[in-house]
Amino acid sequence: MTEQRFDNYIGGEWVAGSGYSRNINPSDLSDGLGEYAQADAAQVAQAIAAARAAFPSWSVSGIQARADALDKVGSEILARREELGTLLAREEGKTLPEAIGEVGRAGNIFKFFAGECLRLAGEIVPSVRPGVSVEVTREPLGVIGLITPWNFPIAIPAWKIAPALAYGNCVVFKPADLVPGSAWALAEIISRAGFPAGVFNLVMGSGRVVGEAMVGDKRVDGISFTGSVGVGRNIAATCVARGAKVQLEMGGKNPQIILDDADLKVAVELAVQSAFYSTGQRCTASSRLIVTAGIHDRFVEAMAERMRIIRVGHALHSGVDIGPVVSQAQLEQDLGYIDIGRNEGARLVAGGERVRCETEGYFMAPALFADSEADMRISREEIFGPVANVIRVASYEEALALANDTEFGLSAGIATTSLKYANHFKRHAQAGMVMVNLPTAGVDYHVPFGGRKGSSYGPREQGRYAQEFYTTVKTTYIGG
Numbered sequence: 178m179t180e181q182r183f184d185n186y187i188g189g190e191w192v193a194g195s196g197y198s199r200n201i202n203p204s205d206l207s208d209g210l211g212e213y214a215q216a217d218a219a220q221v222a223q224a225i226a227a228a229r230a231a232f233p234s235w236s237v238s239g240i241q242a243r244a245d246a247l248d249k250v251g252s253e254i255l256a257r258r259e260e261l262g263t264l265l266a267r268e269e270g271k272t273l274p275e276a277i278g279e280v281g282r283a284g285n286i287f288k289f290f291a292g293e294c295l296r297l298a299g300e301i302v303p304s305v306r307p308g309v310s311v312e313v314t315r316e317p318l319g320v321i322g323l324i325t326p327w328n329f330p331i332a333i334p335a336w337k338i339a340p341a342l343a344y345g346n347c348v349v350f351k352p353a354d355l356v357p358g359s360a361w362a363l364a365e366i367i368s369r370a371g372f373p374a375g376v377f378n379l380v381m382g383s384g385r386v387v388g389e390a391m392v393g394d395k396r397v398d399g400i401s402f403t404g405s406v407g408v409g410r411n412i413a414a415t416c417v418a419r420g421a422k423v424q425l426e427m428g429g430k431n432p433q434i435i436l437d438d439a440d441l442k443v444a445v446e447l448a449v450q451s452a453f454y455s456t457g458q459r460c461t462a463s464s465r466l467i468v469t470a471g472i473h474d475r476f477v478e479a480m481a482e483r484m485r486i487i488r489v490g491h492a493l494h495s496g497v498d499i500g501p502v503v504s505q506a507q508l509e510q511d512l513g514y515i516d517i518g519r520n521e522g523a524r525l526v527a528g529g530e531r532v533r534c535e536t537e538g539y540f541m542a543p544a545l546f547a548d549s550e551a552d553m554r555i556s557r558e559e560i561f562g563p564v565a566n567v568i569r570v571a572s573y574e575e576a577l578a579l580a581n582d583t584e585f586g587l588s589a590g591i592a593t594t595s596l597k598y599a600n601h602f603k604r605h606a607q608a609g610m611v612m613v614n615l616p617t618a619g620v621d622y623h624v625p626f627g628g629r630k631g632s633s634y635g636p637r638e639q640g641r642y643a644q645e646f647y648t649t650v651k652t653t654y655i656g657g
């Protein structure tokens with residue numbers, strides 16, 4: 178039976194791809210979600226031209242119209258949360274409750290930025306010259322290329338598309354080839370929300386073809402990217418060379434410190450959440466559990482006990498805690514790190530093997546290593562799967578030093594009942610986001626998101642801080 182075909186959206190029209198690729202359910206490889214268009218470079222150029230043509234009038238469009246359209250998108254996403262969550266869980270493999278939660282987040286983001294349209298403010302400041310006044314205002318950046326990863330198929334697109342449109346930009350959006358279904362559903366909602374033709378365009382296809390064509394095109398004024406460090410750095414190099422604005426969200430090797438005085442139950446629960454939920458496929462996941470000696474053995478034992486009741490299975494089945502890994506390549510990467518950890522001399526406490534379920538999919542048991550050292554590859558490299566390791570330290574000071582000893586700086590967590598250590602950590606953790614007695618993953622949608630060092634580049638995403646990337650500042654001097 179032939180599967181339904183889903184086309185690109187360019188200049189207000191649905192346009193057939195130059196080819197199609199099949200979207201497959203990682204929980205059940207016999208389940209196809211449809212065939213999704215693959216754009217070629219010519220179609221990308223067409224989408225950029227449509228966005229450029231729409232920009233002059235959209236950039237000065239009324240804020241009420243923008244707010245209404247964004248609010249409509251948000252309302253429809255929220256109303257269809259279960260259906261869209263099912264689609265998302267089916268194509269990406271996170272569990273249904275996680276997927277419905279992500280869809281809810283996407284809906285709320287559109288509603289938040291509907292409000293932000295009305296709140297964009299400027300400044301009037303006195304001049305140092307008599308008889309002159311100075312205005313500082315924000316204007317849209319222009320045409321923005323958005324490149325998103327597979328691990329949050331609707332929330333990450335939402336937190337890039339909504340602010341881009343709210344502040345008057347036109348968008349060319351390239352979702353990850355592994356998860357075009359949620360992106361297409363979002364585009365379809367946007368196509369009916371009242372945005373003029375060309376303001377929003379969807380071009381599906383591979384990073385090598387579609388992504389590179391967008392990044393290299395001089396008519397694209399800015400690129401916002403989330404994904405791997407290697408791809409992000411190449412994108413930045415191209416953008417900087419041609420003077421385009423660039424915003425990157427990349428990897429993490431987020432530390433989770435557990436101090437002797439932590440509540441053991443709280444510590445275990447947040448470590449399980451940070452390391453294994455969403456199959457560990459979050460840039461905010463923690464795969465580095467840094468534990469002080471006084472609680473270390475009790476913590477490892479309690480983790481092993483807790484992991485025994487984690488249920489791995491089909492993302493749509495009830496009672497499942499952790500769905501499959503997203504793809505064969507990612508599964509091989511995760512299992513490869515199990516071998517690397519073993520070969521480095523770390524002790525595998527639990528999990529790490531493939532799991533057979535009633536359907537054929539990319540299932541693996543979450544894995545915990547102990548007795549690992551800070552300089553091992555499993556302690557330093559982002560794994561992006563359900564694999565965590567415990568590093569024993571003697572003191573809070575050693576824990577903090579290790580937490581900061583990484584090329585990344587996205588999220589950092591501490592489990593402690595000590596206000597003194599919590600406050601010190603909050604101040605000295607070299608990360609964009611700090612979590613006290615909470616998992617390193619799982620963030621709010623209305624406050625800044627992003628990191629330091631190798632994790633991020635450019636202005637923060639989300640909340641009102643998003644305007645830093647999606648607008649450009651103008652200073653106007655007015656004489657008498």
Ligand SMILES: NC(=O)C1=CN([C@@H]2O[C@H](COP(=O)(O)OP(=O)(O)OC[C@H]3O[C@@H](n4cnc5c(N)ncnc54)[C@H](OP(=O)(O)O)[C@@H]3O)[C@@H](O)[C@H]2O)C=CC1
Nearest residue numbers: 325326352353354383384388389404405408427428460561
């Ligand atoms: N920080 C995060 O949230 C994420 C981090 N990662 C990390 O990256 C690793 C690999 O995942 P992967 O999906 O391959 O990540 P990538 O960085 O390859 O993909 C992210 C996005 O960039 C696109 N892309 C790929 N190559 C190019 C290019 N040359 N020019 C422009 N765009 C491009 C991808 O397209 P397409 O996939 O369609 O080809 C996708 O849309 C993971 O194991 C994990 O470590 C991955 C996902 C999210």
Ligand SMILES: O=C(O)CCC(=O)C(=O)O
Nearest residue numbers: 458459460461618619620
């Ligand atoms: O932890 C979260 O809520 C967000 C994580 C995220 O954005 C990511 O993994 O890319």
